[in-house]
Amino acid sequence: MKVIHLHQEEKKIIEEAVVQNRQAQHKLYVKYAPKMLSVCRQYIKDLQQAEDVMITAFMKVFVNLKYFEHKGSFEGWIRKIMIHECISYLRVKKEMKFVEDEEFTHEMHNNIESQFSxxxxxxxxxxxxxxxxxxxxxxxxxxxxxxxxxxxxxxxxxxxxxxxxxxxxxxxxxxxxxxxxxxxxx
Structure with a gap:
């Protein structure tokens, strides 16, 4: 079955990347970088800064790849690292400010059909x-x-x-x- 073959192929690439195979790391980067840049961009306005954070996060991905247990989505695992790196970046830049307020307006669910890009x-x-x-x-x-x-x-x-x-x-x-x-x- 094709899906199983693709999963096994990715698992093999991950295993090669764990032992510092640069070609395998490059394959993973090329496959996931566009999606992960989009994730970083959601948190960081400036595209260049988002790209820098993504690259730093990918370094953490490769350093910690040996801890990925193949239980669940590899993309989801990378995504969590990206989000945590964005949070760390914004903390260092002191760009996150929160207003402590225990009172809040209950969430309003409006179904807005939008035609925005x-x-x-x-x-x-x-x-x-x-x-x-x-x-x-x-x-x-x-x-x-x-x-x-x-x-x-x-x-x-x-x-x-x-x-x-x-x-x-x-x-x-x-x-x-x-x-x-x-x-x-x-």
Whole structure:
């Protein structure tokens, strides 16, 4: 079966990369770099900085490759390393700010059918304050729970919920404004 063959081939490449085979490492980099740059770009506005963080994270991937146990998705394993490296980078740059606030607006679920491009949506997310953006990406894009986000970022679960709620409010306002503008009601 073709799927099993592809999985075994990737496993072999990973095993070769563990023993510092540069060609195997290059194959993994070429395969995953575009997706991982996209992940880093979700957290870091500047493309060059996102690329630098991705390269640093790939170095960590190759150093820690021996710990990958082939239980679950290899791509998911790399993705976690990328996210943690983005968080570390933003912490060092002191670009993440969180407002401690235990009171938060309950999450509003609005089903907005949007005709915005991926670039336009990324632009709106990039415009969020860094704390909002980080929590929004971790919760909505990556699927982490609030207690996991709180642990990763060193904040309370209530702060995580508050940041997400505020991010959604800001995005909702921006989307409503764009919809009004696109439909000529301004």
């Amino acid at each position: 991926v670039e336009a949506i990324q632009f709106l997310i990039d415009a969020l304050p860094d704390g909002y953006k980080m929590v929004f990406n971790l919760y909505v894009i990556e699927g982490y729970k609030h207690h996991e986000i709180a642990e990763m970022l060193g904040i309370s679960p209530g702060t995580s919920k508050s940041q997400l709620s505020r991010a959604r409010e800001v995005l909702q306002t921006q989307i409503n404004s764009l919809n009004k503008f696109n439909h000529g009601t301004i």
